[in-house]
Amino acid sequence: MNKLNVRVWRGGAEGAFQAFEVPRRESQTVLDVVTHIQRALDATLAYRFACRVGMCGSCAMTVNGVARWTCRTHVDVALKNENQLTIGPLRNLPVIRDLVTDMREFFDKWARAKGSFEGKQTRRDDFAKIRPQSEDRRQIDAAIECIGCAVCYASCDVVAWNPDYLGPAALNRAWTLIKDARDQKKTERLRAVAGDAGCHSCHTHMSCTERCPKHLSPTAGIAGLKREAIFAFTGGSS
Amino acid sequence: MNARAQTYMWVAQRASAAVLALCVVVHLATMIYAIRGGLSAAEILARTRGNVAWLAFYAVFVLAVAVHAPIGLRPVLGEWLRWRDASRDGFLAALAILLTVFGMRAVLGVFL
Numbered sequence: 001m002n003k004l005n006v007r008v009w010r011g012g013a014e015g016a017f018q019a020f021e022v023p024r025r026e027s028q029t030v031l032d033v034v035t036h037i038q039r040a041l042d043a044t045l046a047y048r049f050a051c052r053v054g055m056c057g058s059c060a061m062t063v064n065g066v067a068r069w070t071c072r073t074h075v076d077v078a079l080k081n082e083n084q085l086t087i088g089p090l091r092n093l094p095v096i097r098d099l100v101t102d103m104r105e106f107f108d109k110w111a112r113a114k115g116s117f118e119g120k121q122t123r124r125d126d127f128a129k130i131r132p133q134s135e136d137r138r139q140i141d142a143a144i145e146c147i148g149c150a151v152c153y154a155s156c157d158v159v160a161w162n163p164d165y166l167g168p169a170a171l172n173r174a175w176t177l178i179k180d181a182r183d184q185k186k187t188e189r190l191r192a193v194a195g196d197a198g199c200h201s202c203h204t205h206m207s208c209t210e211r212c213p214k215h216l217s218p219t220a221g222i223a224g225l226k227r228e229a230i231f232a233f234t235g236g237s238s
Numbered sequence: 239m240n241a242r243a244q245t246y247m248w249v250a251q252r253a254s255a256a257v258l259a260l261c262v263v264v265h266l267a268t269m270i271y272a273i274r275g276g277l278s279a280a281e282i283l284a285r286t287r288g289n290v291a292w293l294a295f296y297a298v299f300v301l302a303v304a305v306h307a308p309i310g311l312r313p314v315l316g317e318w319l320r321w322r323d324a325s326r327d328g329f330l331a332a333l334a335i336l337l338t339v340f341g342m343r344a345v346l347g348v349f350l
Contacts (some may be wrong), residue, residue: 047299132265158317161317161318162313162316162317190242192241193241194241194245195240195241195257196246196322198241198244200245200247200248202315203313226245226248229241229244229247229248230245230248231247232245233241233242233245233246234246234249
């Protein structure tokens with residue numbers, strides 16, 4: 001049976017890669033490899049997963065230098081020519097242990113970007129009528145399927161350089177709400193996302209767009225926030 | 239820095255970049271054209287002294303630089319040197335004034 005050479009990060013911020021040999025199988029995902037190590041080779045390995053089908057966003061890791069959702073990444077894709085798989089925790093997040101990162105800051109930034117919906121209608125009001133073909137709704141559709149995996153956040157150089165930067169996922173979330181006709185906190189949200197830590201800090205490297213496993217474009221959302229900020233803040237209201 | 243100020247700075251950065259793109263092209267093209275066969279200081283001064291069009295062009299050029307450079311330097315200082323407190327904006331304001339003063343001094347130097 002073919003063997004795959006795997007190096008897995010062990011430890012916290014300080015640690016080292018540990019080598020394993022894992023049986024190579026057809027249609028094997030990176031998560032399959034990590035699960036094999038944990039179940040058959042070293043039960044103390046810490047990692048995170050839940051749905052295994054690309055919905056929950058909990059299994060993202062750094063695979064051969066690239067942040068990926070491991071449950072939907074085939075080993076064939078992660079390997080280039082070598083037979084070596086190097087798996088580490090996501091970048092830009094504190095490492096708790098092995099492949100598990102502390103994602104509090106990532107989600108706290110969603111809150112800081114005012115990433116929760118604020119409507120004003122009650123259950124006694126009629127449904128809001130949003131045409132599926134409307135421009136705003138189409139822009140929301142293009143950005144709404146985020147699973148919160150933090151692949152974009154780990155891939156973003158601006159986050160690495162400026163720890164206060166809200167990051168692509170939080171800004172993308174704010175963008176979907178700003179385009180939501182039912183939401184009532186547009187100006188307040190723009191104020192939260194257009195300061196020093198917000199959309200204007202983006203360098204448009206597009207690493208988030210390149211790496212997003214759901215093929216979203218946070219870069220486009222961030223550009224949209226810049227446009228909205230111009231309309232909101234240079235016209236007189238603040 | 240609040241969202242309104244940050245937005246104005248972003249617009250100023252983009253607008254000054256557009257102005258600079260034009261100014262740099264005109265400046266380089268003029269230089270390449272003017273120095274064919276050599277050029278002396280006397281020849282330069284002969285063209286620029288009293289020429290209001292060149293005065294206006296380079297005044298705009300200098301002002302665009304004075305706006306563009308400090309705004310662009312701001313994230314560089316923040317991200318590379320971790321200089322993010324208010325003193326950074328004081329330094330950048332001083333830099334903008336210096337660029338304006340020295341730039342305009344040079345422009346007036348060849349106009350007057």
